[in-house]
Amino acid sequence: MSIDTIPSRPRSAADRTRRDGLQRHERRSTGRAALHEYASTIGLAALVRRAGTPLFVLDPARVAGEFERFAALLPFVRLRYALAALPHPAVIRTVASCGGGFDAVSTGELAMLAHEQIPASDAVFSHPIKRADDIVAAAAAGVRLFVADNPAEVRKFTGVNPELRLLLRLRRAADAAGHPLDGAHFGIDTEHALNLARFAASIGVRVAGFSVHVAASEPDAPAALSSMLHEALRLIDEGNARWGLGLDTIDLGGGMPAEHEGGEGVDAIAEVVRNVLAPRVPQLRVLAVLGRCIAAPAMLLATSVVGQATRDGEIWHYLDDGMHGSFAGLRGSGEVPSMFSLGEIERAGADEREPLYPCTLAGASTDGIDVIARGIPLPPLGLNDVLLCPDMGAYSLVMASNFEAVHRTRVHVLRPSRAQSKRTVSV
Ligand SMILES: Cc1ncc(COP(=O)(O)O)c(C=O)c1O
Numbered sequence: 001m002s003i004d005t006i007p008s009r010p011r012s013a014a015d016r017t018r019r020d021g022l023q024r025h026e027r028r029s030t031g032r033a034a035l036h037e038y039a040s041t042i043g044l045a046a047l048v049r050r051a052g053t054p055l056f057v058l059d060p061a062r063v064a065g066e067f068e069r070f071a072a073l074l075p076f077v078r079l080r081y082a083l084a085a086l087p088h089p090a091v092i093r094t095v096a097s098c099g100g101g102f103d104a105v106s107t108g109e110l111a112m113l114a115h116e117q118i119p120a121s122d123a124v125f126s127h128p129i130k131r132a133d134d135i136v137a138a139a140a141a142g143v144r145l146f147v148a149d150n151p152a153e154v155r156k157f158t159g160v161n162p163e164l165r166l167l168l169r170l171r172r173a174a175d176a177a178g179h180p181l182d183g184a185h186f187g188i189d190t191e192h193a194l195n196l197a198r199f200a201a202s203i204g205v206r207v208a209g210f211s212v213h214v215a216a217s218e219p220d221a222p223a224a225l226s227s228m229l230h231e232a233l234r235l236i237d238e239g240n241a242r243w244g245l246g247l248d249t250i251d252l253g254g255g256m257p258a259e260h261e262g263g264e265g266v267d268a269i270a271e272v273v274r275n276v277l278a279p280r281v282p283q284l285r286v287l288a289v290l291g292r293c294i295a296a297p298a299m300l301l302a303t304s305v306v307g308q309a310t311r312d313g314e315i316w317h318y319l320d321d322g323m324h325g326s327f328a329g330l331r332g333s334g335e336v337p338s339m340f341s342l343g344e345i346e347r348a349g350a351d352e353r354e355p356l357y358p359c360t361l362a363g364a365s366t367d368g369i370d371v372i373a374r375g376i377p378l379p380p381l382g383l384n385d386v387l388l389c390p391d392m393g394a395y396s397l398v399m400a401s402n403f404e405a406v407h408r409t410r411v412h413v414l415r416p417s418r419a420q421s422k423r424t425v426s427v
Contacts, residue, residue, distance in 0.1 A: 011230055028377070032340055035390055036348030045302075045346055048386055053304040053319035054409040056397060062297045063094040070256070070290055071098070073270040076281045080124055082254055082291030083109040085394045090413045091298060092116050103289040107137050114141065124251065126211065128169050128186045132156045139164055147211050147251075149188045151196065157205045165208035166200060167251050168193055170232060172214070172224070174284065182215035190231050194239050201245060209236055209285075213253030216292060217333075221255055222268040228252075229276045234286070250277065251287040260338070260391040266293070292394035299393030301326050301409070302342070305385050306364070314374075315359045317381055318384035322363010323370045324403040329395035336373040342386035344379045351377035354379050361387075365404050 001331040037044065048055060065139050070079055080103040081095040087109055093116055095102070101122035104110050110120055120142035123136075128149040135146065139161045148154050149169040157164055171187025188196055197207045212228040214221050232250050252273060257265040303326075307318035324332060330337065339361075344354060356377035363370035381387075400408045 048302045055302045056299045057412040058413045061093040067098040077286045077288045080289045085291035085295035154200045165206045167211040169211045209247045209249035211251035214255045214258040216255045222272045226272045249285040252292045254289045256293040258293045295394035296391045301389040301392040326396045327401045328399035337389045369412045
């Protein structure tokens with residue numbers, strides 16, 4: 001049945017369940033076809049057989065493709081890449097070659113830029129809380145723009161370097177139901193933001209403007225971002241008109257969903273940014289920080305089945321990667337990554353009606369939390385069969401530990417010059 005034949009207003013819970021199942025099935029078929037095409041373009045099967053698993057396959061062409069997509073969507077915005085998502089040298093080099101700057105939250109990340117001989121003068125040091133030594137080191141490395149959100153932090157900048165400027169991070173306190181929002185552990189309440197800017201000016205610390213961050217996972221993120229940007233503009237106007245603070249910069253943070261998470265979200269957010277901020281450019285400098293939307297499509301994970309069991313009637317597959325490794329970023333999120341067997345990707349198109357069975361996937365450790373997904377539909381798998389998870393580049397490798405002395409998953413970098421489609425595999 002095609003998705004067109006699904007009733008748009010299901011009459012019952014059973015109808016809804018059936019519709020959701022069909023949509024999932026449809027998405028999986030589309031994702032499988034896209035991955036089939038991509039895998040044949042890059043010779044994935046041979047690569048995985050040669051290199052073994054677990055293995056990340058990093059594709060610089062995808063980094064460039066996504067960066068260029070955002071540059072076209074937000075032509076007046078200075079794009080920074082959030083190194084926290086995936087600070088791999090190949091990603092750093094690609095972003096730099098596309099003309100992007102960087103967002104760092106530690107001196108370690110700045111050292112990675114230095115290692116690639118990329119000047120830090122265009123980088124933002126955006127951790128709102130820093131050791132005084134780190135500020136001095138970052139300034140010596142060339143960073144000129146920092147984030148702060150409280151008087152004690154602002155004081156750390158006195159006398160460091162007269163060229164440094166601060167962005168004051170604005171806080172999003174709680175949603176309408178009173179739940180704290182993602183990132184609420186940072187930021188100054190907007191009603192105190194101008195007092196903090198005036199305090200900074202009074203001790204000789206320059207403030208450039210304000211930074212905000214609305215997480216991609218938030219419901220109605222475009223509306224939330226719109227209200228934060230309006231608030232930041234209001235503060236800039238009031239600060240300049242009443243106190244002559246010379247504020248001229250807004251950093252709209254991250255939160256652009258990756259394409260596989262729902263590309264339409266990006267268009268809505270980009271529209272908000274264009275509508276609210278474009279009329280104020282060029283007097284206003286606008287920065288954005290891209291993390292997950294660049295890093296996620298950059299890497300695909302290949303992992304193998306190393307053990308199998310049936311428990312309480314469920315099929316369990318144990319993998320050579322897990323929640324203490326490359327899936328660590330999923331902890332507590334309730335998200336299930338897209339997964340395909342290498343076999344079905346090689347066969348894709350041959351038999352569209354290949355049966356799928358609900359499986360539980362567990363990781364490589366002995367820890368009870370090391371369950372990656374339950375009830376995930378997969379084709380029949382045997383020992384040593386390979387599973388492919390596209391769009392796994394963001395907050396994956398960086399979150400992995402070496403718990404139980406297991407090494408982090410290796411990364412194979414594809415040649416950047418390879419001719420191929422730059423689009424993301426959307427599943
Ligand atoms: C302040 C700030 N900016 C940017 C980012 C990057 O966000 P994303 O990965 O959603 O693009 C984050 C991530 O948590 C953040 O906290």
